[in-house]
Amino acid sequence: MSTRAKQSSAVKWALFGALAPLVYGVVTTGCASVPDETRFTRLQVPDRTQFQTAGVSSFLERRCGTLDCHGQSSRALRIYGQFGLRSPTGLDAAVPSNSAPTTDQEYASNFQSVVSLEPEELTRVVANKGVGAGRLLLILKALGYEPGKNEEGVQHKGGSLIKQGANDYGYICLVSWLEGSADADACGKAQSAY
Amino acid sequence: MKIFAGVVPLVILLVGGLQGCSDPARSAALDALPDDPTPEGPTHRPGQPCVLCHTSGGQASGAPFLFAGTVYETNDPKSPPAANVLVQVVDGEKGTSSVQIRTNAAGNFFIRPEDWSNSLGVFFPAKVQIFREDVGPKTMLTHISREPSCGGCHRNPNKKYVKSDLLGTVQQIYLRTAQ
DSSP states (O other), X not given: OOXXXXXXXXXXXXXXHHHHHHHHHHHHHTOOOOOOTTOOOOOOOOOHHHHHHSSHHHHHHHHTOSTTTTSSTTOSSOOBOTTSBOOEEETTEEOOTTSSOOOHHHHHHHHHHHHTSSHHHHHHHHHTXXXXXXXXXXXXXXXXXXXXXXXXXXXXXXXXXXXXXXXXXXXXXXXXXXXXXXXXHHHHHHHHTO | OHHHHHHHHHHHHHXXXXXXXXOXXXXXXXXXXXXXXXXXXXXXXXXXXXXXXXXXXXXTTTSOOSEEEEEEEESSTTOOBOOSOEEEEEETTTSOOEEEEEOOTTSEEEEOGGGSSOTTOOOSSEEEEEEETTTEEEEOSSOBSSOOBGGGTEEOTTSOOOGGGGTTXXXXXXXXXXX
């Protein structure tokens, strides 16, 4: 082998040595381990039965679930109910609004929608018996804290719907449910205001 | 030729830019509306969401409405419109701003900014009641959270809307239940 050929071969090996780890790194990064299907995060959510029977859902239906707000299928917080959006009962079919009381399926969908907004944050609040409920978007948005006006500010196009404190039945309804014992009286008064 | 070559890209950019300023959601909603043979005016497009056009940026932005809609005699989709119905809208949050207005021959009513008692505008939620002497008052079951067009939610299923457009809607505004 000539000197020139030897030099060329050495360069090739040097390049291979330099690039091989890089190529290996790129290829193996894309081969992460298969997700463990048995692994899950246990969430703590407020009581499902109270959500329906104490009137938490009914309050949300009346206050938030009108067809021009959260009674729309495109909303993350999607609220079904007797006077608003009805849950589809079949292909492209639904019970007309105001034709029948809120169904169990609709209550279940409302519950899923509420607890799925911020599941991890909700778990912390519920685990602490409602402490920190004011951090949840469910409360923050309903309070209508606007960016720039409050350090917890969030944008809520619907503005302020409840007021923080013991004088607002809507606030009591939601927070008492998050604390573990929904105030049915407050929920009833809050929904009848609308 | 050089001038022409310079103008063409400019025109393309201008046209493209103007197209980019349109509201695709509004355009889609307008495209979905049924045709209406009635000439433009107070009686045209009954039952349709008026404020899609009668608002800033709409095709009828020169005549903006705060609220507008159509009232029918009954809940039958073939019902005639209800004329001379008094529509009262109350500012739900403050409870101090309100307006009363009558429907015209097509059942249409529209509330212009100058009709509203509060120059600061509407503080939602708003509440609505309709009244005619021979029927009595009828109050809307829910409040209005933000939608200024009654036709945005109240739909007549006979008006050739596609089925999927009727999901999440409620029947037309009416005075009496059909016999």
